[in-house]
Amino acid sequence: MTASPALSRPRGTRDFAPEEMERRRAAEAVLRATADRFGYREVATPTFEHLELFTEKSGAGVVQQLYHFKDKGGRDLTLRPELTAPVLRYYFAELTARPKPLKLYYLGNCFRYEEPQSGRYREFWQFGTELIGPTTSEAAAETVALAHACLAGMGLRGLELRVGHIGVLKSVAKALGMEDRDRQQLFALVDKREVAAKEPEARAILSKYAPSASVEPWLALLRDLGTEEATRERVLADHGAVIAAQPELQKAFDVLGETLQLLQALDVRGFREDLGVVRGLDYYTGVVFEFHSPDLGAESQVCGGGVYNLAELFGAEPVGSTGFAIGFDRALLALQNAGGALPAREGIAAYIVPIGIPARAKALEVTTSLRAAGLRVDVDLMRRGPSKCLDYANSIGARHAVLLGSKELERGVATVKDLRSGAQKEVALAELATALGARP
Amino acid sequence: MTASPALSRPRGTRDFAPEEMERRRAAEAVLRATADRFGYREVATPTFEHLELFTEKSGAGVVQQLYHFKDKGGRDLTLRPELTAPVLRYYFAELTARPKPLKLYYLGNCFRYEEPQSGRYREFWQFGTELIGPTTSEAAAETVALAHACLAGMGLRGLELRVGHIGVLKSVAKALGMEDRDRQQLFALVDKREVAAKEPEARAILSKYAPSASVEPWLALLRDLGTEEATRERVLADHGAVIAAQPELQKAFDVLGETLQLLQALDVRGFREDLGVVRGLDYYTGVVFEFHSPDLGAESQVCGGGVYNLAELFGAEPVGSTGFAIGFDRALLALQNAGGALPAREGIAAYIVPIGIPARAKALEVTTSLRAAGLRVDVDLMRRGPSKCLDYANSIGARHAVLLGSKELERGVATVKDLRSGAQKEVALAELATALGARP
Numbered sequence: 045m046t047a048s049p050a051l052s053r054p055r056g057t058r059d060f061a062p063e064e065m066e067r068r069r070a071a072e073a074v075l076r077a078t079a080d081r082f083g084y085r086e087v088a089t090p091t092f093e094h095l096e097l098f099t100e101k102s103g104a105g106v107v108q109q110l111y112h113f114k115d116k117g118g119r120d121l122t123l124r125p126e127l128t129a130p131v132l133r134y135y136f137a138e139l140t141a142r143p144k145p146l147k148l149y150y151l152g153n154c155f156r157y158e159e160p161q162s163g164r165y166r167e168f169w170q171f172g173t174e175l176i177g178p179t180t181s182e183a184a185a186e187t188v189a190l191a192h193a194c195l196a197g198m199g200l201r202g203l204e205l206r207v208g209h210i211g212v213l214k215s216v217a218k219a220l221g222m223e224d225r226d227r228q229q230l231f232a233l234v235d236k237r238e239v240a241a242k243e244p245e246a247r248a249i250l251s252k253y254a255p256s257a258s259v260e261p262w263l264a265l266l267r268d269l270g271t272e273e274a275t276r277e278r279v280l281a282d283h284g285a286v287i288a289a290q291p292e293l294q295k296a297f298d299v300l301g302e303t304l305q306l307l308q309a310l311d312v313r314g315f316r317e318d319l320g321v322v323r324g325l326d327y328y329t330g331v332v333f334e335f336h337s338p339d340l341g342a343e344s345q346v347c348g349g350g351v352y353n354l355a356e357l358f359g360a361e362p363v364g365s366t367g368f369a370i371g372f373d374r375a376l377l378a379l380q381n382a383g384g385a386l387p388a389r390e391g392i393a394a395y396i397v398p399i400g401i402p403a404r405a406k407a408l409e410v411t412t413s414l415r416a417a418g419l420r421v422d423v424d425l426m427r428r429g430p431s432k433c434l435d436y437a438n439s440i441g442a443r444h445a446v447l448l449g450s451k452e453l454e455r456g457v458a459t460v461k462d463l464r465s466g467a468q469k470e471v472a473l474a475e476l477a478t479a480l481g482a483r484p
Numbered sequence: 485m486t487a488s489p490a491l492s493r494p495r496g497t498r499d500f501a502p503e504e505m506e507r508r509r510a511a512e513a514v515l516r517a518t519a520d521r522f523g524y525r526e527v528a529t530p531t532f533e534h535l536e537l538f539t540e541k542s543g544a545g546v547v548q549q550l551y552h553f554k555d556k557g558g559r560d561l562t563l564r565p566e567l568t569a570p571v572l573r574y575y576f577a578e579l580t581a582r583p584k585p586l587k588l589y590y591l592g593n594c595f596r597y598e599e600p601q602s603g604r605y606r607e608f609w610q611f612g613t614e615l616i617g618p619t620t621s622e623a624a625a626e627t628v629a630l631a632h633a634c635l636a637g638m639g640l641r642g643l644e645l646r647v648g649h650i651g652v653l654k655s656v657a658k659a660l661g662m663e664d665r666d667r668q669q670l671f672a673l674v675d676k677r678e679v680a681a682k683e684p685e686a687r688a689i690l691s692k693y694a695p696s697a698s699v700e701p702w703l704a705l706l707r708d709l710g711t712e713e714a715t716r717e718r719v720l721a722d723h724g725a726v727i728a729a730q731p732e733l734q735k736a737f738d739v740l741g742e743t744l745q746l747l748q749a750l751d752v753r754g755f756r757e758d759l760g761v762v763r764g765l766d767y768y769t770g771v772v773f774e775f776h777s778p779d780l781g782a783e784s785q786v787c788g789g790g791v792y793n794l795a796e797l798f799g800a801e802p803v804g805s806t807g808f809a810i811g812f813d814r815a816l817l818a819l820q821n822a823g824g825a826l827p828a829r830e831g832i833a834a835y836i837v838p839i840g841i842p843a844r845a846k847a848l849e850v851t852t853s854l855r856a857a858g859l860r861v862d863v864d865l866m867r868r869g870p871s872k873c874l875d876y877a878n879s880i881g882a883r884h885a886v887l888l889g890s891k892e893l894e895r896g897v898a899t900v901k902d903l904r905s906g907a908q909k910e911v912a913l914a915e916l917a918t919a920l921g922a923r924p
Contacts, residue, residue, distance in 0.1 A: 051534065051536060051537055051573055051797065051798055052534070052573075052577065053529075053530060053533075053573070053574075053577065054530055054532060054533060054534060054555075054559070054561060055557075055559075057530035057531075057532070058530065059527065059528070059529050059530070059574040059577075059578065060527060060528040060529075061527065061578075061579075062525035062526060062527060062588070065525070065526040065527060065528055066525070066526070069516075069526070080860055081855045081858070081859065081860050081861065082855065082861075082862070083832050083860060083861065083862030083880075085502035085505070085506070086502060086505040086506070086509070087499065087500060087501065087502060087505060088499070088500040088505055089493075089499050089500075090493060090494055090497035090498065090499070090607050091497075091531060091563075091593060091595070091607055092494060092497070092551075092563075092607075093493075093494060094491065094492070094494060096491060097491055111532075111553070111555065112553075113551070113553030113554075114553075115494075115551065115597060116597055117495075119494070119495075121494060123531075123532075133491055133492075133493070134493075134499040137492065137493065137499075138499065138501075139501075143876055143879040143880060144866065144876075145865055145866060147862070148502070153531060155531070157555060157556055167530050167531055167532075175865070177865075177866060178865040178866045180865055180866065180867055182844060182848065182863075182864075182865045182867075183865040185848070186848070186863070186865060189848075189852070193855070305845070306844075306845060306848060308845075309845040309846070309848040309849045309852070310848050310849075310851075310852050311849075311852045311856075357491065358491055392523050404622060404746075405745070405746060405748075405749040406749070408622065408625070408626070408746060408749040408750050409749045409750075409751075411750075412629070412749070412750050412751045415521040415522065415633070416751075418521070419521065420520055420521050420523060421521065421522075421523065422522070422523030422587070423622075423626070424622075425585055425615070425617075425618040425620055425622045425623040425626060426584065426585060426617060426618045426620065427620055427622075436583055436584075439583040440523075440583060
């Protein structure tokens, strides 16, 4: 009776019980309906892709965690770690002729080989959107508003929304001509709010690129960008001289300001301007944002997104693109931790109990006609006695039991037992569907 | 502007456009609702499993086509080729304490490395059910009825349903003590109705096991089982002497007869008794069935299932188990070939057009309030002029356009244009949601 370990579930994956699937499908329905109201339509792409799709523009962290394999033709394939690159691949291959804006959403599973921990699995689900065409602040603001509506619709409360512009940090790196590795290292310090704590490390990186006189002004700017209190006004006031020389930095500040203003029109409240938002993927170029839940631990992020550019990867002309992804499992976990999980659905309307062998075929007939009337109905398939059948009907939460004995059947009636109140009554078979709640 | 070939879609896989996703989701909803009416509940399992789960009891054809890979811990994993073994793994690991019958369904993607051809893909979807507990003919019959209701609900017509009992052929193999390879080779001949055409091959196999005097009677039985006309009555009449000595064969005939009778009570009509149904997987033990569509080519099967036993694989006590799987993509292809594909859904209720820059924020406000009223609404995010906006609204099939100019906004009204009739009228902003069809 002991199973081989190899017949267990693979590490870091999950099986989903009926109750859990009902909650997940209900949450999915909310997300679909919300995207739908915003004029988005669903697309889907394959579960595996050519490896190259993810090794070019994704962050190093993603690439190290790929489930990579060769198919029998020797091609390098990988289970998808995220869905933006696949959806954009599909767009550039087949959808470029569609009218813009093109509003696409997806809901699919992704895979990362990482150590399993609370809320992090090797197979996980993402719901996300891609808005292709516009490059306006309205596009960025509406994307934030949609993410907000999706999370609120799922029932998440007390979320922290941080909105920034990746162009602020990128223009610093560009002005200094920094190499990728140094840039990533420096940005990681800003992202973790560690520039002040690890000042020597940050100074050493900057010293490789900036003339010695300007190292300290850059360092001061980066230290401030990575603080909770940094706003455009304050940073501009404190670092005017450095910023004045960087038109791209100034433009990033302007676009972010306009976007934040439009968020008010879109009824998104309580967001926080955050000039130190970095995002894990290299392809972001403009406004970026993250939602964090108070109901998760240190890994509090449930959604992230922004304005990005993936056109170069496909050898295509740039096209405006803005999107986000919600960590579906993490969002559900936050909901559960907050005690706000969607309720499981009701049990079936009736359990049909044939009494004695001759009633069996008739019970199947009655069951079939009730199902045809749209009712959720089940019937004894185990040839159990009435008392065991009633136990079972109660155990699965059936609303009624319908007892069919030979004598009743001769008279064209059945006994209907209300399993909550225990009340019993005779009902004509012709009236049975209505008595059990079928809509006429 | 030319993309790298590695950035194309992997061979044998598909991207799904919005119109196709709407059809697929509508069909999925039908399948879920049908399973639901029969008292089934959904479960889900991981996309990859330990390789061993599929190499033990699946047919050789399945194993050769696995997408097999090693994870970074050296474990042999594979993308799942089907979902019965995973669901039963889950059952034996975690669900055995649930009341029986346990009625489970799944809808998931599966993977087989085979040459892509019409209706066959390397990633494909299966909808299926597992009924765990009962061993009665009612259980087998209700399973056939559910598969029938699912396919009919999707809109498939003119299906051929073949019902048989794998015990008929298996008892022959058992009586003769045949080895697996010979058994599979012989059954393949029966399955393809080729026993008559390839008589020497069949005779050679039988001669390895049967005393020379009984080779011809066995051969005659197998030849008849593999014909379209074989019924229990006829086979019993013609081969009484051979069958009389085999109680298991007789029992298979009895169970099949009882099951076929119950199908009538379940309102399943027009099925065909088929004693030569083999099924591709070795784990079937009882009643087996297949649905074939006249709207597909030579590969006409859209659904298959039956009574099976997978308990040994998990070192567990046997438990009654009956299920089926519908090839979701093949069923949709049959539907499409028959011209009966589900219609794509309607366009959005309204496209909001701000006229001039000052109206932009107000347009986002109006859009937000309409979405909050449950309407599917979109808004210009490209800062286009009114005429281009109307072109776009028409191209995405919007029902109305709502024009918001500064002067109208001062008066608290908007211009609503019906994009079918071309009629225009002024509507107060407070009445806009109702005018666009929101339910109060």
